[in-house]
Amino acid sequence: MQVPASFDYRRATSVAEALELLRRYGEEARVVAGGHSLLPMMKLRLAGPELLVDINDLHELDHIELVGDELRVGALTRHRTLLESPLVGRYFPIVHDAEKVIADPPVRNRGTIGGSLCQADPSEDLSAVCGALHARVVIRGEGGERVVPMADFHQGPYETAVGVGEMLVQVRIPVLPGAGSAYEKVERKSGDWAVAAAGVALTLREGRIADAGVGLAAVGAGALNLDAVQELLNGGEPSEALYEEAALLASANCSPVTDGRGSAEYKRHLAGELTRRALRRSVARARTAQGTTGEA
Ligand SMILES: Cc1cc2nc3c(=O)[nH]c(=O)nc-3n(C[C@H](O)[C@H](O)[C@H](O)COP(=O)(O)OP(=O)(O)OC[C@H]3O[C@@H](n4cnc5c(N)ncnc54)[C@H](O)[C@@H]3O)c2cc1C
Numbered sequence: 646m647q648v649p650a651s652f653d654y655r656r657a658t659s660v661a662e663a664l665e666l667l668r669r670y671g672e673e674a675r676v677v678a679g680g681h682s683l684l685p686m687m688k689l690r691l692a693g694p695e696l697l698v699d700i701n702d703l704h705e706l707d708h709i710e711l712v713g714d715e716l717r718v719g720a721l722t723r724h725r726t727l728l729e730s731p732l733v734g735r736y737f738p739i740v741h742d743a744e745k746v747i748a749d750p751p752v753r754n755r756g757t758i759g760g761s762l763c764q765a766d767p768s769e770d771l772s773a774v775c776g777a778l779h780a781r782v783v784i785r786g787e788g789g790e791r792v793v794p795m796a797d798f799h800q801g802p803y804e805t806a807v808g809v810g811e812m813l814v815q816v817r818i819p820v821l822p823g824a825g826s827a828y829e830k831v832e833r834k835s836g837d838w839a840v841a842a843a844g845v846a847l848t849l850r851e852g853r854i855a856d857a858g859v860g861l862a863a864v865g866a867g868a869l870n871l872d873a874v875q876e877l878l879n880g881g882e883p884s885e886a887l888y889e890e891a892a893l894l895a896s897a898n899c900s901p902v903t904d905g906r907g908s909a910e911y912k913r914h915l916a917g918e919l920t921r922r923a924l925r926r927s928v929a930r931a932r933t934a935q936g937t938t939g940e941a
Contacts, residue, residue: 649687656699660706660785660814663698668787668810670696676812677701678721679755681748682764706759706814709733718816720759728753737778737818738930739826739844743770746828749836759813765799768838768863772799774828776860776869777844780818786811796870821856824848825931829919830862833906839863840906841915843895845923847878849931854878859891859923864916865900873898874920883928891924892917 657663667674673695677683686692700706706721709730716736718727727733728744747753747770761771762782772795775782780795784807793806800806807813830842842862848855857878861868874894881887901912 647688649684650690650693652687652694653696654699655696656702658702660703660812663700663703663812664785664787664810666696666698667812671809674698676763678757678760679723679752680760681752681756682760682766700812711820714820716818716820718758718818720757720813720815722758724748724753724756724758724761725750727758736820736824737826737846739774739777739828739846739927740771742828743774743830743842743844746770746830746832746836758816762795762798762816763805763807763813765801765803765805767802767866767868770828770830770839770842770862772869773842773844773860773862775816775818777828777846777858778818778826779846779856779858779870780816782813783815783817784808784811785814790814792817799866799869802866821848823931823935824856825927825929825934827923827926827930829923829926831915831919838906841901841912841919843916843919843923845920845927847924847927847931849883849928849935852882854881854883854887854928859895859920861895861899861916861920863901863906864912865902868899868916871895871898878924883924888921888924892921895920 675694677697677699706719708719710717724744734741761769775795781792782798784791798806826846828844831840839862841864844860846858857875859871859874874891896913896917899916901909903909
């Protein structure tokens, strides 16, 4: 039986209290949200915090709201809440695409967007989604809040910009008029982690692609914002030739490794092919959102 090392446990009753505990215990304290990633790591002794700060009573961190031209999602918002939100589905179909294929209902009932992003596992689907959407995250500490673009949030596998005594409180996603987005994932069986996955978000301006975001999952770290692919797409006219070029660039700009889910070569192929498919669907959805032709 896998048993974690002993630890203290505090259930925070306010964000201020959580931050105070995190500050006081420093490196030895960890936030626990859904616990679906942290607890398995503790059982395997890959993580050994002295204190767990449980944030599950901090209901102020569980919200989805439209504020100006941003969708604001609290860090404690569960996968299930995202999947069931009409607001999320309306503006960001990519999130619903991804949530439908993240794990299974028991995991989706507890797992949170904050935990998914803070885990910084390169295979995490919501990280690729938030990268493609050019989301920004709000980190709060004793001294106040700072807003960090997703592109700078992950600083390596399992490392984020959240410092000692800080926590993630919100994810902000820009709402762009007439946008389209999609997520494509290949897994070995339903509910499994991705063999590889690709997320795309874009708008169409005068028939040309703008604001392109492309993020990949499960093909190595550093693929949440594929600059080279985004630059290629911006200003381009949607066509199979452009999608082919983007697919080749996506394949070339990731660093998968061979493991039980597939060979590096196969994952590289998937990175390209899934980028192409997500692009096609994003453009079709953008056209639908703008009231022109195309299917979602
Ligand atoms: C069987 C199984 C299958 C899964 N399949 C998939 C899948 O297909 N795709 C996928 O993307 N994910 C998958 N997951 C992971 C799932 O999405 C988890 O919910 C997610 O990884 C972590 O969310 P959590 O709320 O459980 O985080 P936790 O486990 O509570 O925390 C994870 C990490 O984030 C930190 N943290 C949490 N919240 C905050 C915060 N607000 N501020 C600062 N740090 C914080 C914790 O300290 C910890 O280091 C799977 C999990 C399981 C158990």
